[in-house]
Structures are given as C-alpha cells and as structure tokens.
Amino acid sequence: MKILYRVVTLLSCLILFSASLLAGGFENINIGLKSTAMGSAYRALADDWTAAYYNPAAxxxxxxxxLGGNAAFGHYRQTLVPNFRRTSGTDSFETGFFNDREIYNAHKILSNPSGGLVLRLPVWGETVFGFSIYQPFDYNTTWTLFRPLTAYNTSNAIPNDQYGTDLDVVSFQISAGREFTEEKLYLGLGLQLLRADLVWSELKFRDNPMPAPYDDRPYDMIPQWAKSKGHGWGFGIKAGLLWTPSDRINLGISGNIPFDITISGDSTLLNFYLPKVGNDGGFSIGTIEHLFSSGSRINGLADFETKLKLPPSFGIGLSFDVSSKLTIAVDAQYMLWSKFEGFQFSYSNLGDLSRLVDTAIFVEAITDSTNDTTNVSDWVYASTSHPVVWENSGRVMLGARFSPSSLLTLFAGGYADQSPARNATQFTPNFVDTxxxxxxxxxxxFHINEWDIGIATSYTSYPDLTITEIDSDGDGIDDAIPGLYQADYYETVLSFIYRF
Amino acid sequence: MFGKMIKFIALSLIFVSMIVLPGCEDRGTNVPAVPSLDGGAPWPTADHIYSPQLRWLLSNNIEQLPAWVYIPQVAAPPPLGLSRPVPLLILLAPQGANKFFFAQHGLQELLKEMIADGTIQPMIVACPSNDPSFGGFMYAGGFNFENNPTPPTGNNDAIFGSEMVAFLRNSLPVLENQQKTGIAGFGMGAYGAFRAALLSDTVYGSISVTDGPLDFDGGSGFGGGLADLFDDALMEQGLLGQNLQDFDSAKAWPISNMFIGAAFAFSPKDTVLFAHDDNTNPTPTNPAPFWKMDSTYGFDTTISTLIAGFNSPSGYIFDYLLPFTADGNAYPLIWNNYWLTENLEFLINLPGNKLNGVNLWFATTTESELNYYQQTQSWINTLTNAPYVYSVTEKKYLGTAGNPASESQYVYDMLREMLIFHSNSFGN
Structure with a gap:
C-alpha cells in the first residue's frame, strides 16, 4: 500500500503543479469514446478495444x-494575425502577407474513424488478442496567408494551400494481454504496423538573383511554393502493465516506441513565381531580363524523401473506484518530442523545368548568381523546409466515470498538456502548437443488451502566442511566420461496441 | 425512469450542441478580396518635342523628351472616363533612369490600387526620362546662360519650371493651380524637383524627394557633400594624381558621369560642339557656331583626345568645367563660381525664389549613396532654420538585412508614401 500511496501522491502533485509540466505536437490523444470523455485518463481502466492504444495489458x-468502432470528427479552429514584415530598426516593409488581419485556417471537419476487434482465446492458458486500426498521430491544417505585393505579378495566382500539413499516421496493431499473477498483475504487448501519409505545402522566399532594377522591391524576393505528397511504412511497439493491488484500485503503466518512418513520394512540386516588371522594356523571349520581368512561372518536379521521427512515450495511470457507481482516474504521460526534428526534404529524379524556351536562361541566371556551374539544381531543388527544435513534454489527465444505472454511464475529464513547441522559434502555420x-x-x-452506444465531445483550449522574428537565428533564412497565433480544437466522437 | 432518461438525453444534447456547434461553424478564411483597380492607363502620346528648349541637347536630334504619363480613369475621355480635371504630379527619375523607371518600380499598379481604394485621389502622374547622356544633367540648364538660352543640356529650367506643366495642362484635364501641382524626385531628381520649384516658385504646391545632391558642399555638421566625391570620381577611373586628359565619360563610372553631366549643365558656356573633327557627321546644324552632337558620334573614346591641358586655366579646348583638380581637390575657380552658384542654398536666396506655402516631404536614409544623406540633412537644416523656418515632413528609413536602402531598392515603398503625401497636399 505504501507504493500505492506514493503513486497517488506523485500523480496528485503532477496535477496540482501541472502548469509547469503540462504532450501536444501532433499526437492524437483521443482514441475512443470513453477515453475521450475522460480526458484520456484511461491507462488504468481501459476496458474496451481502445486498450490497444492506452495499455495492452488491460x-x-x-x-x-x-467489436468496436468510433467515428471522430475534429476541427482545428485556428487564427493567425500575420505580422510578416521585413524590418530594420523601427522601419518595416510590407511583404504581401495579410498583415494585421485575422486569417483563419481553411474550414475542415476532419473525419477520423477507428475500430478494433477483441477476442479471448485459449492460448497460453487464456489470452486476449486484439486487432485494431486507429490513428495515433494526426494533424491537418491549411492556410492562405499571402498575395504578392501590388505590382509584383498578377498573372499567376499562387494556390490557396500555401501553408498546409495533412499528416496521418495509422496504426494497424495486433495486441495481446494476459494475466500473470492471479487478479493482480496483467501484461500486454502490441505490435504496430504504421502507415504515414503526408501532404506538405509551404511558401519560401528566395533572393532574386538579378541585378537592379529587377531585384528592387517589390521584386527582391521570389515566392517559391512547394507541395509534397507521399507516404511510408514503419513499425512500433506498445507494451503495458496493469496491477490491481485491491478490488478498487488499478495501476497501469504503458509505453510506446515507434520507429522512424521514411516518407517518400513522386509528386513534389516546386513552383517559382517570377516577377512581372512594369514596362519591362520589351525584352526578347529567351533573355534573362525577359524571364525575370515577364511574370513567368517555372515549375519543377521531383521525387522526394523525408524522415518522420515519431516520439516514444511512456505513462502511468491510476484508477480508483470511489463507489460501485463512481470511478476516478488520473494519468501522467511523458513524450520524447525532442526526437521529432521536423521535415527535411531531399529531392531526387529531378524533372526538367517547365517553359522550355526559358529554362536554359533560368539556369544561366542561377549559375551566374551562385558562381557555380555544376550545382544549378542545388539551387532550384534546395530543401524547402527547416528543422524544428521541440522539447520533451508531459501531460496529466484526470477523468471520472459515473454509472447511475445499468443503462447509462456518464464520463467527464480533462487534461493539461505541455507543448513541445513551447520554446520553439521556428514557428510556422504548418504546426500551430501555441x-x-x-x-x-x-x-x-448507453448500454442496451450487447450494445454500448454513446457520444463524447471535447474542447481543447490553446493559449495565444505571438511570434516576432522572421529569422530568429540570424542565418539569413526565414524560419518563422511572425504574428499572433490563436487556436482551439473541437472533437466529437460517436462510438459503438458490440459484445459477443 | 424513462422520464429522467429523456430529460438527461435532452440536457446532454444541448450540452453537446453548445460545445460542437461553435466548433463546426464555417468562418471562411477571411482572406481579403483581390483589390479593385482604377481603370486608367498610360498616355500613349506622352513623349513631347520641346523646341527650342531641347534644340541643342546632346544626342537628341529630334528634340524630344520621352515621358511616361498615367491618366486615371476619371480623367480619361468618355466613354472610359469623365475628362474630369485632376491634380498633376511630376516625378523626376534618378541618374541614368529612363521614363519607365517608376513604372518598373510598380508606379502604375500602385496608382491603380491606391486610387481605386481611395487611399489617394485621382491624379495625373508624369514621369519624364532623365537624359541618357552621362545619366542626366541634374535637370539643370538654362540658368546662368545669359547669352545662350539653349545650352547642350537643353533648357531644363524652362521645361521643368513651366513648359512641361503647360504642355500637360493643355493636353490633359489637369487642374491649373499651384496647390494642385506637385513635383517629386529621387536622387538626382530630388535636386531637379527643388531646383524647378525654386526657379519657378509659383508652379508647384508640394515637393517630395528622397536623398539627393541637395547641398553640394554638405554643410557644417553634415559632411562633405559632392566635394567629398572628387577623389572618388578619379579613383573610379584610376586617375587620382594622374593626367585629367584621360578622364572618361564611360557609363561604367557613375560618379564620373554625374560630374560630367553636371559640368555640362553648370559650365558658363556650352561646349563640345565646336571645332571637332567628326568626319562621320560633318554637317553642322545651324545656327553657327554650334554643331549638334549626333548620337552616332563615338563619344567615350574620343573625349580624351579632346581634352588638352584641362588643368590649365587657359587650356579649355573641351569646355565642360570639372570642379576638381587631378589630385582630387576642389578647383576653386570652377567650384565656387559655377557649381556652388547652382546649389540649392544659393538658389533659395535669389529674389523671389522661396518655398512659402509649399508642402515639403523628405525620405532620407543613412544608407544612401554619394553622400546624399548628408546633403539632404544639410538642406533640411537650411529649410527648417532661420530665415526660412519651413515645415518639413521627414521620413527616416533603413533597408533590411541584405537589402540596404541604396540606389533604387526602396523606390516602390517610398513611392507609395509620396503619392499619399501629394494627394493630401492637393487638398479637396
């Protein structure tokens, strides 16, 4: 019992002082109705197929x-008031971002289905096996934040998904849980086959390599829009322990180790939107001056590859039956988000640039600007993303379950979640974790015969965050979109479980 | 039991709706609409022959001053517009820039957007070309030429002081009063704008400029002005301490070009046009004794052979008068007598040449080239202290990392602010 008291004391302290230890990133915290409704404090009492995620020992x-299934509907409701200006001292110059205006991410109701099958089989005595499909990591947001400055180029519109991330990691998991000490100790293991799908888009701004006046403002920076779409496969392991020191208390410990996933695709698109200089002087097609003053758009195609480094995590949870109708649960989790390094794209199988008549000239211009006659494609296909520096983070969760009758169970809960990006300066709208x-x-x-049917909803509040610097490390490369970031997240889960 | 259950379900649905519905509402993206644009357009016949003002201009046989002129929709003739008279703004380009300089920096698009969204009132904006010879003649020429009203620089004082405004007023629906007429300039054009306004002090009601050669000798506390550039011009050509006969006018040397262009404008008599042995163009243009320089003439390679004994007071065969000696020091005879008497500080002291009631706006940056910042500060100091004490709006700015505010880098941004300044100055 001493250990139990210590655990309870520790978890209580975590809750009380959660402001200083509050996991975020793009982890999909809510798998299943009960866990969603209980603030994900579910590690010690997971009693349905979602135990595959929270604690396979359960x-x-x-x-x-x-046989269970969920339909989760989520909505990232984000706002950005951009303040992306090139500054020097007290002076600032417009860039084309919709500065000082509330811009919302594209409205999407995200559908996130999941489900699982649990079978108790006479294997190794009696072992419970399960197969489940769910998304342990998920993120989706899209932004339109930029229109070239007046006079830059109105002949080629930049697509609306200027900044966007659609990341889905789906786990196909086989799990097994078994009793090891009678009514005391249970162990479980899950093997994950992970499928990651990524659609990533972003705008970068490249120095115009031409001399004046072709690189004077507003032509000094050339927007480069890149969109990559690919997928990859990987593996992961889940393991858990459940200890029941008394009839009323459960203690659960679980961990997850996902291995790196290489995401690759053949559809990276790199578009350069070149300026259209007013009264360009009638330069002939085929000249550098014409190319950089006539509003051309140059398209590049390539295969890409990037590494998704998912964070390991471990956690502990405690549940206590206050009465025959009421159970409370508290969990704490620590996630090694420092392993995630963002997306660094490398390109191969580089395609010919479009606009053949000007391609040679474009290459010549870049060659001149870089004084490098051999690595032109290095400029064109330079990596379009930057690493992020995230930190490990914790989360504490608290939930309660109340069963007023055999027909109905009520759930409530919440959590405090520490952001892995809490000190990040490389902040872009691709991940809004404020x-x-x-x-x-x-x-x-509701529990009707063999059926459990219900609904849960959750609201997650994000703090406001103001990012002030475009190039925080002073290396001359933009690594943030400054502005005021605001965010909320809503999720509703519909669920059924059929027992047989 | 069922009654409680129904009540509970109803309350739960309300609770869920309260949580879910705000989160489901489609707010759109709030991305601003593509701005509407003024329907105006450049005037296709803006180039104009100024005769006799340009009769003896170097390399300009047809006596024409190219210009780019924007006519807002409201001032265009029906059916596009209403031929409604609007204010006039003349924009003078920096050294070496042609009539498309401002258009190449987004002027047309800025005008279309700012007029359409009401940021500025509709106005006709005229952008004459700076002269291609030596990058320009400081928009000077005419003044001090007592016996020769048509110097080789053209009589720019007449053109920018009155003739261009008169031509535009006669050709387009332009409001004809001083408050509704503005002039602006960048770099060399800044000097031109003030010079025109000072020598024709009832024409312009508002002046806006960026840094430029606004005080040739700098002034106390502000550094050396153009005088500090004498040795730079010589070093540019590798001639410091060498023979000035080799001083060349090639456009690769912008400082030298500026001095040569200005020297033509400030010299006491026009030059270069007599007594040369150009067999490719032997026919002199009347009236004698001046020959008209033809654009086919091999100017840069021939100039050094025309200079002989330049530093000798009696040896001016090639008669443009550089204000410095071969060692980079001021040549007082020329500098004091012919250059400083063209300085704005001198011109403002001439009878009648005042800027009373004229709105003044400066964009100035320490990163400007050719000591323009120091000169501008000195000129502002002159304007804002006794005996003038004019009200001056000064915008100080700096470039960003990798994009210093030199040359024409921030013309686009300053244009926007200049247009607003003039629009406000034009009044209702």
Whole structure:
C-alpha cells in the first residue's frame, strides 16, 4: 500500500503543479469514446478495444469478445494575425502577407474513424488478442496567408494551400494481454504496423538573383511554393502493465516506441513565381531580363524523401473506484518530442523545368548568381523546409466515470498538456502548437443488451502566442511566420461496441 | 425512469450542441478580396518635342523628351472616363533612369490600387526620362546662360519650371493651380524637383524627394557633400594624381558621369560642339557656331583626345568645367563660381525664389549613396532654420538585412508614401 500511496501522491502533485509540466505536437490523444470523455485518463481502466492504444495489458480484463468502432470528427479552429514584415530598426516593409488581419485556417471537419476487434482465446492458458486500426498521430491544417505585393505579378495566382500539413499516421496493431499473477498483475504487448501519409505545402522566399532594377522591391524576393505528397511504412511497439493491488484500485503503466518512418513520394512540386516588371522594356523571349520581368512561372518536379521521427512515450495511470457507481482516474504521460526534428526534404529524379524556351536562361541566371556551374539544381531543388527544435513534454489527465444505472454511464475529464513547441522559434502555420493546452471533455454511453452506444465531445483550449522574428537565428533564412497565433480544437466522437 | 432518461438525453444534447456547434461553424478564411483597380492607363502620346528648349541637347536630334504619363480613369475621355480635371504630379527619375523607371518600380499598379481604394485621389502622374547622356544633367540648364538660352543640356529650367506643366495642362484635364501641382524626385531628381520649384516658385504646391545632391558642399555638421566625391570620381577611373586628359565619360563610372553631366549643365558656356573633327557627321546644324552632337558620334573614346591641358586655366579646348583638380581637390575657380552658384542654398536666396506655402516631404536614409544623406540633412537644416523656418515632413528609413536602402531598392515603398503625401497636399 505504501507504493500505492506514493503513486497517488506523485500523480496528485503532477496535477496540482501541472502548469509547469503540462504532450501536444501532433499526437492524437483521443482514441475512443470513453477515453475521450475522460480526458484520456484511461491507462488504468481501459476496458474496451481502445486498450490497444492506452495499455495492452488491460486486454486481460476484457471478458467478452468485442467489436468496436468510433467515428471522430475534429476541427482545428485556428487564427493567425500575420505580422510578416521585413524590418530594420523601427522601419518595416510590407511583404504581401495579410498583415494585421485575422486569417483563419481553411474550414475542415476532419473525419477520423477507428475500430478494433477483441477476442479471448485459449492460448497460453487464456489470452486476449486484439486487432485494431486507429490513428495515433494526426494533424491537418491549411492556410492562405499571402498575395504578392501590388505590382509584383498578377498573372499567376499562387494556390490557396500555401501553408498546409495533412499528416496521418495509422496504426494497424495486433495486441495481446494476459494475466500473470492471479487478479493482480496483467501484461500486454502490441505490435504496430504504421502507415504515414503526408501532404506538405509551404511558401519560401528566395533572393532574386538579378541585378537592379529587377531585384528592387517589390521584386527582391521570389515566392517559391512547394507541395509534397507521399507516404511510408514503419513499425512500433506498445507494451503495458496493469496491477490491481485491491478490488478498487488499478495501476497501469504503458509505453510506446515507434520507429522512424521514411516518407517518400513522386509528386513534389516546386513552383517559382517570377516577377512581372512594369514596362519591362520589351525584352526578347529567351533573355534573362525577359524571364525575370515577364511574370513567368517555372515549375519543377521531383521525387522526394523525408524522415518522420515519431516520439516514444511512456505513462502511468491510476484508477480508483470511489463507489460501485463512481470511478476516478488520473494519468501522467511523458513524450520524447525532442526526437521529432521536423521535415527535411531531399529531392531526387529531378524533372526538367517547365517553359522550355526559358529554362536554359533560368539556369544561366542561377549559375551566374551562385558562381557555380555544376550545382544549378542545388539551387532550384534546395530543401524547402527547416528543422524544428521541440522539447520533451508531459501531460496529466484526470477523468471520472459515473454509472447511475445499468443503462447509462456518464464520463467527464480533462487534461493539461505541455507543448513541445513551447520554446520553439521556428514557428510556422504548418504546426500551430501555441503552448500548454487545457482540455475539457464529457460524454455518455448507453448500454442496451450487447450494445454500448454513446457520444463524447471535447474542447481543447490553446493559449495565444505571438511570434516576432522572421529569422530568429540570424542565418539569413526565414524560419518563422511572425504574428499572433490563436487556436482551439473541437472533437466529437460517436462510438459503438458490440459484445459477443 | 424513462422520464429522467429523456430529460438527461435532452440536457446532454444541448450540452453537446453548445460545445460542437461553435466548433463546426464555417468562418471562411477571411482572406481579403483581390483589390479593385482604377481603370486608367498610360498616355500613349506622352513623349513631347520641346523646341527650342531641347534644340541643342546632346544626342537628341529630334528634340524630344520621352515621358511616361498615367491618366486615371476619371480623367480619361468618355466613354472610359469623365475628362474630369485632376491634380498633376511630376516625378523626376534618378541618374541614368529612363521614363519607365517608376513604372518598373510598380508606379502604375500602385496608382491603380491606391486610387481605386481611395487611399489617394485621382491624379495625373508624369514621369519624364532623365537624359541618357552621362545619366542626366541634374535637370539643370538654362540658368546662368545669359547669352545662350539653349545650352547642350537643353533648357531644363524652362521645361521643368513651366513648359512641361503647360504642355500637360493643355493636353490633359489637369487642374491649373499651384496647390494642385506637385513635383517629386529621387536622387538626382530630388535636386531637379527643388531646383524647378525654386526657379519657378509659383508652379508647384508640394515637393517630395528622397536623398539627393541637395547641398553640394554638405554643410557644417553634415559632411562633405559632392566635394567629398572628387577623389572618388578619379579613383573610379584610376586617375587620382594622374593626367585629367584621360578622364572618361564611360557609363561604367557613375560618379564620373554625374560630374560630367553636371559640368555640362553648370559650365558658363556650352561646349563640345565646336571645332571637332567628326568626319562621320560633318554637317553642322545651324545656327553657327554650334554643331549638334549626333548620337552616332563615338563619344567615350574620343573625349580624351579632346581634352588638352584641362588643368590649365587657359587650356579649355573641351569646355565642360570639372570642379576638381587631378589630385582630387576642389578647383576653386570652377567650384565656387559655377557649381556652388547652382546649389540649392544659393538658389533659395535669389529674389523671389522661396518655398512659402509649399508642402515639403523628405525620405532620407543613412544608407544612401554619394553622400546624399548628408546633403539632404544639410538642406533640411537650411529649410527648417532661420530665415526660412519651413515645415518639413521627414521620413527616416533603413533597408533590411541584405537589402540596404541604396540606389533604387526602396523606390516602390517610398513611392507609395509620396503619392499619399501629394494627394493630401492637393487638398479637396
């Protein structure tokens, strides 16, 4: 019991002082109705197929075979008031961003289905096996933030998905949970086959290599829009332990180690939107001056590859049956987000640049500007992303379950979630994680014969974040989109479980 | 039991709706609409022959001053517009720039957008070309030529002081009063703008400029002005301490060009046009004794052979008068008598040449080239202290990392502010 008291004390302290230890990033915290509604404090009492995610050991406590499914609908509701100006001292110059205006991310209701099958089989005595499909990592946002400055070029519109991330990591998991010490200790293991899909778009601004007046403002920076779409496969391991020191108390410990996933694709698009200089002087097609003054768009195509380094995590959870109707649970998790380094794209199988008549000239111009006659493609296909520096982060979760009758169970909970990007300066709209977050959740479930049907909803509040510098490390490369970032996240989960 | 259940379900649905519905509402993206644009257009016949003002201009046989002129929609003739008279702004380009200089820096698009969204009132904007010979003649020429009203620089004082305004007023629906007429300039054009306004002090009601050669001798506390550039011009050609006979006018040397162009404008008599042995163009143009320089003439390679004994007071065969000696010091006879008497500080002291009631706006940066910042500060100091005490709006700015505010880098940004300044100055 001493250990139990220590654990309870530790978890209580974590909750009380959660402001200083509050995981975020792009982890999909809510898998399943009950866990969503209980603020994800589910590690110690996971009693349905979602135990595959929270603690595979809890499978051992599932005495019925189950088939379950969820339909989660999420909405990232984000706002950015850009302040992207080139500054020098007290002077600032417009760049084409919609500065000082509230811009919203594209409205999307994200659908996130998941499901699982749990079977109790007479293997190694009696072992509960499960197969589940769910998304442990998920992020989706798209922004339109920029229009070239008046006079730059109106002949080629930049697509609306200027900044966007659509990252889905789907886990196909086989799990097994078994009792090891009678009614005391249960262990579980899950093997994950991970499929990652990534659609990534962003705008970069490249120095115009031409001399004046072709590189004078507003022609000094050439917008480069890049969009990459690819996928990759990987593996992961989940392991868990469940200890029941008494009839009323469960203690769960679980961890997850996902291995790096190489994402590759053959559809990276690199578009350069060149300036259209007023009264360009009638330069002939085929000259450098014409190319850089006539509003051309140059398209590049390439294969790409990037590495998705997913963070390992481990956590501990405790549940306590206050009465036969009420159970409370508290969890804490620590996630090694420092492993995630952002996306660094490398290109291969470089395609010919479009606009053949001007391609040689474009190459010549770049060659002249770089004084490098052999690595022209290095300029064109230079990596379009920058690494991020995230930190490890913690989360504490608190939830309650109340069953007023055999027909109904009510859930409530919430969590405090520490942002891995809390000190990041490389902040772009591709990942809007503005700081430590607070989640409030609730839901209910009806139990009708072999069916459990319910709904849960959750709201996650993000703090406001102001980013002030474009190039925080002074290396001459833009690594942030300054402005005021605001965010909220709404999620609703519909669920069913069929016991047989 | 069922009653409680129904009540509970109803409350739960309300709760869920409150949470979910705000999150589901489609706010759009709030991306601003593509701005509407004024329907005006450049005037296709803006180039104009100024005769006799340009009769003896070097390399300009047809006596024509090219110009780019924007006519807003409201001033265009029906059916596009209403032929409504609007204010006039003349924009003078920096050294070496042609009539498309401002158009190449976004002027047309700025005008279209700013007029359409009401940021500025509709105005006709005229952008004459700076002269291609030596990059320009400081928009000077005419003044001090007592016996020769048509110097080889052209009589720019007449053109920018009155003739261009008169031509535009006669040709286009331009409001004909001083408050509705502005002049602006960048670099060398800044000097031109003030010079025109000082020598024709009832024409322009507002002046806006960026840094330029606004005070040739700098002035106390502000550094050396053009005088500090004498040795730079010589070093540019590798001639410091060498023979000035080799001083060349090739455009690769912008400082030298500026001095040569200005020297033509400030010299006491026009030059270069007599007594040369150009067999490719032997026919002199009347009236004698001046020959008209033809654009086919091999100017740069021949000039050094025309200079002989330049530094000798009696040896001016090639009669443009550089203000410095071969060692980079001021040549007082020329500098004091012919250059400083063209300085704005001198011109403002001439009878009647005042800027009373004229709105003044400066964009100035320490990063400007050719000591323009120091000269501008000295000129502002003159304007804002006794005996003038004019009100001056000064915008100080700096370039960003990798993009210093030199040459024409920030013309686009300053144009926007200049247009607003003049629009406000034009009044209702």
């Amino acid at each position: 499978y051992a406590l599932i005495y019925d075979n189950q 700081g430590d977050k607070y989640n409030y959740s609730g839901g209910f479930m």
